[in-house]
Amino acid sequence: MKKFILLVITITIVSCKNDPKKKSSNKEEVKDTKEVKKENFPKELGKVFQAHGGINAWRKAQVLSFNKGEEVHTTDLKSRKIVVNHPKYSLGFDGKVIWLSEDEKGVFKGNPEFYYNLYFYFYAMPFVLADDGIIYEKVNAISFEGTDFPGYKISYQANVGTSPDDNYIVYYNPKSYQMEWLAYTVTFNSKEPSENYNLIKYNKWENVNGLVLPKEITWYKKDDAGNPTEPARPATEFTLPLISQAKLADSFYEKPSE
Template sequence: MRKVVLLIVIAVVSIACKNEAKKEVVQKETISEKYPKALAAVFDKHGGIDNWQKMKTLSYTLKNEEHTTDLHSRKTVINAKEYSLGFDGKDVWVSDTSVYKKDAKFYYNLYFYFYTMPFVLADDGIVYSETKPLEFEGKKYPGFKISYNENVGSSPDDNYFIYYDETTNEMSWLAYTVTYHSKKVSNKKSIIRYNDWQNVNGFLLPKSLTWYKKHENGNPTEPAREPTKFVLPLLSEASFDADFYVKPTK
């Protein structure tokens, strides 16, 4: 039902935007001044940071769950047949803890970060540094290490490593470490391949992601499991009222 509501909101806002387009003057920031030049080129290839920042609502279906996120506040709702969970801007909530028994605080934005690569790597509080290229099937992919300033997010000691195709500027791989549960700095990296893209309202977003096994030298070798697929993606300049992200009363 919420997907239908989102579609209606998108249609209304699209008409309004067309009517106001001639009146609006957009002041663009030169992203090369804020991000490393090569990373800025990756952002541009995928639709551009300036354009991304105009978007307000993202929705997609993952397995049996419908995920909806406010891109500015990061409020989230995940709806499934037997449960729902979300983040209302202050607290993470679960509709029925007898049905959903996983760690909602860890899960509610987990796939949001993977799905919104590379744009989520333009968040505030990020420190960029070059890292050793990743190699797969004889091809090298240059990359950047993404670390966070203290007190940024729930796991500021997490690190991401983005690798890109220097010919096309498309994002190709993501390596990452997880410190959420242990709260200890980790050097153990997981690797995801990004090679299945689709155009969503002018942006290149992943249609599927594939986790890979890796060699002892850290380079990927072969898929670790079946791809994780994202379907029915919607991206809009429309936004929902705050009540949309509040825990249901029944």
């Protein structure tokens, strides 16, 4: 597909490199801390952002891209325009409408309105938890293999996004402040608040141009107390990550001509 070719060219030009050993300088850390205080994040959540590369670095990024299987997910981080490209279909959001294009009708299995940004949110954790219109609330920790993971619940003000009643809970390592778990509700179909949380373990992370982003996540089963017990399904892997400060043309996010 033309969009995929353009993205490959863009990746080649910006040549963002993964460097697991790269760390922020002390000056950058001080700057990020000031930014966190300015934006009034809870102190602990600000430390989580810092452990993943810092909110300043995230704010500077323009484009985020990653592969999930044969799908290439590309997002404009400022406008949240999105394209998901697959050899047999593509879907996305052009800033006004959500669209779907298929080689054959029925190839894409799912609801484009629900799916188009689903994995962007899972992949862009924890930084999407710094979006506008968020309400933060400290919650009880969950326990797994002898470690308690403190958490913050994230809810949204009315009329924010397509599912403002969705809630997230980020759980972090109490020593490193790296994100470890994500609990989330799904209200897309019901359009009503829910206390039925799904739970994801963030198994592996990688440094992508200075930001620590997920490499592998796994959905987990829970006990009656809400603590994780065992994997509910095989892990989902992300490959070919890209963070770029170079924008893509708006036309990249538009539906291909038939």
